[in-house]
Structures are given as structure tokens and as C-alpha cells.
Amino acid sequence: MGHHSERTKLEQLQIAQAKLEHENKQKQQELKQTITEKFTRTSQQARHLQTLQDQVACLEREMTCDISLLRDRIDESNRKYFEARQRHERAEQEFVASKLDLFNCQQLKEGLEEHLFTIIQLNETKKSEKLQELHDKLQKLSFK
Numbered sequence: 001m002g003h004h005s006e007r008t009k010l011e012q013l014q015i016a017q018a019k020l021e022h023e024n025k026q027k028q029q030e031l032k033q034t035i036t037e038k039f040t041r042t043s044q045q046a047r048h049l050q051t052l053q054d055q056v057a058c059l060e061r062e063m064t065c066d067i068s069l070l071r072d073r074i075d076e077s078n079r080k081y082f083e084a085r086q087r088h089e090r091a092e093q094e095f096v097a098s099k100l101d102l103f104n105c106q107q108l109k110e111g112l113e114e115h116l117f118t119i120i121q122l123n124e125t126k127k128s129e130k131l132q133e134l135h136d137k138l139q140k141l142s143f144k
Helices: 002-143
Strands: none
């Protein structure tokens, strides 16, 4: 029976070893499967993160493009404003100069008209005096 009891012990050890080997194989298989699943999830997450990163980069490019376009339009608007302001200043200077010229021309015209009327009046007065003188002479000649 001693032999039988040894055998049973040996069988028990073999059964325990086989059970342990089977459990280890099962744990190893589960570990491989878990690693594969986590690697797959990590790869999917990496792809998802790359997609998000690409979308952010696209938004940044669009925003940079929009900002660049707006800056170009602002620069063009500033240039047009500056040109319009210069034109306005020149026109305003021309307006002031022409208004002054108009005033001077009007003053000269009025002065010349006044002078003309004065000369006409003087001439008419001289003419009247001369006509009176001639009339008087004629009257004197008629009485003689």
C-alpha cells in the first residue's frame, strides 16, 4: 500500500502540475488577448487622435487664411482711405484757393465797375458842362 500511496501522491502532483500548466496556459492566453485588445484600442485611439490633430490643423489653416484675407482687405481699405483723404485735402485746398480767387475777382470787378461808373459820371458831368457852355455860347451868338 505504501507504493500505492506514493503513486497517488505522484498522481496528485502530476494532476496538480497539469492543472497549474493548464491555468498558466489559460492565463497566458488571456494575457495575450488582453494585450492584443489594448494594442488595438491604443491604435484606434492613436488614429482618432491623429484625425483630431488633422482637424485642428485644418481649422488653424482656415483661420490663418481668413485672417490673412482680412488683413489684406484692411491694408487695401487703409490705402484707399489714405488716397481719398489726400484727394479730399487737395480738393479742400483747391476750394479755399478758388473761393479766395473768386472773392478777389469779385472785388476787382466791383472796383472796376465802380471806377467805370465814376468815369462815366465824370464824363457825363463834363459833357453836361461842355454842352451848357456850348449852349450858352450859342445863346450869346443868337443875341448879337
